[in-house]
Amino acid sequence: SQKIEQNSEALNIQEGKTATLTCNYTNYSPAYLQWYRQDPGRGPVFLLLIRENEKEKRKERLKVTFDTTLKQSLFHITASQPADSATYLCASYGNAGNMLTFGGGTRLMVKP
Amino acid sequence: NAGVTQTPKFRVLKTGQSMTLLCAQDMNHEYMYWYRQDPGMGLRLIHYSVGEGTTAKGEVPDGYNVSRLKKQNFLLGLESAAPSQTSVYFCASSVDSGGNQPQHFGDGTRLSIL
Numbered sequence: 001s002q003k004i005e006q007n008s009e010a011l012n013i014q015e016g017k018t019a020t021l022t023c024n025y026t027n028y029s030p031a032y033l034q035w036y037r038q039d040p041g042r043g044p045v046f047l048l049l050i051r052e053n054e055k056e057k058r059k060e061r062l063k064v065t066f067d068t069t070l071k072q073s074l075f076h077i078t079a080s081q082p083a084d085s086a087t088y089l090c091a092s093y094g095n096a097g098n099m100l101t102f103g104g105g106t107r108l109m110v111k112p
Numbered sequence: 113n114a115g116v117t118q119t120p121k122f123r124v125l126k127t128g129q130s131m132t133l134l135c136a137q138d139m140n141h142e143y144m145y146w147y148r149q150d151p152g153m154g155l156r157l158i159h160y161s162v163g164e165g166t167t168a169k170g171e172v173p174d175g176y177n178v179s180r181l182k183k184q185n186f187l188l189g190l191e192s193a194a195p196s197q198t199s200v201y202f203c204a205s206s207v208d209s210g211g212n213q214p215q216h217f218g219d220g221t222r223l224s225i226l
Contacts, residue, residue: 032211043202043217093211104154
């Protein structure tokens with residue numbers, strides 16, 4: 001079955017460092033991968049989208065990569081700040097194309 | 113810019129009671145979705161709608177019904193609430209269902225079934 005998975009363990013890093021979160025998918029080949037941010041008590045907020053033919057996408061301090069060989073997307077936050085602390089979700093449409101499937105999310109904690 | 117608005121924000125029900133969760137969007141989006149989010153399970157799609165008057169089942173539809181009588185509103189109903197339906201429910205909308213279309217989420221309804 002199609003799966004999209006993220007590391008369920010929280011990632012703790014020091015302010016100013018680069019945070020790297022991983023999203024792996026199996027048994028399908030998504031044309032796009034999306035990344036969302038979710039703060040406690042709030043709904044997910046869309047951040048970035050990357051297409052399968054794009055190796056990298058940037059938006060301010062955010063960078064997303066898409067490796068179709070490794071079946072993996074990496075989400076980077078450079079010069080991280082305590083305000084970046086949140087849960088980050090990756091998502092994609094499966095082969096059926098009608099449902100966006102989410103990974104379980106990775107909680108990021110940036111310590112001052 | 114209200115975006116996606118969900119009501120109520122919190123609710124406590126007793127087993128067997130019924131209730132309706134309301135979702136309203138002001139972005140003129142065709143597609144609307146209901147998800148539930150549980151610890152360790154992530155977001156799971158309950159039902160979705162591709163336009164006014166249409167609905168379809170998602171990954172976990174049992175025990176829920178939906179209606180989309182108006183384009184801007186998507187209602188989620190629990191006819192006979194069960195403790196297993198204790199969860200945080202999120203509504204979302206999008207212009208289209210393609211993988212290049214982001215979804216816009218409300219801030220959720222926290223529902224407890226006793």
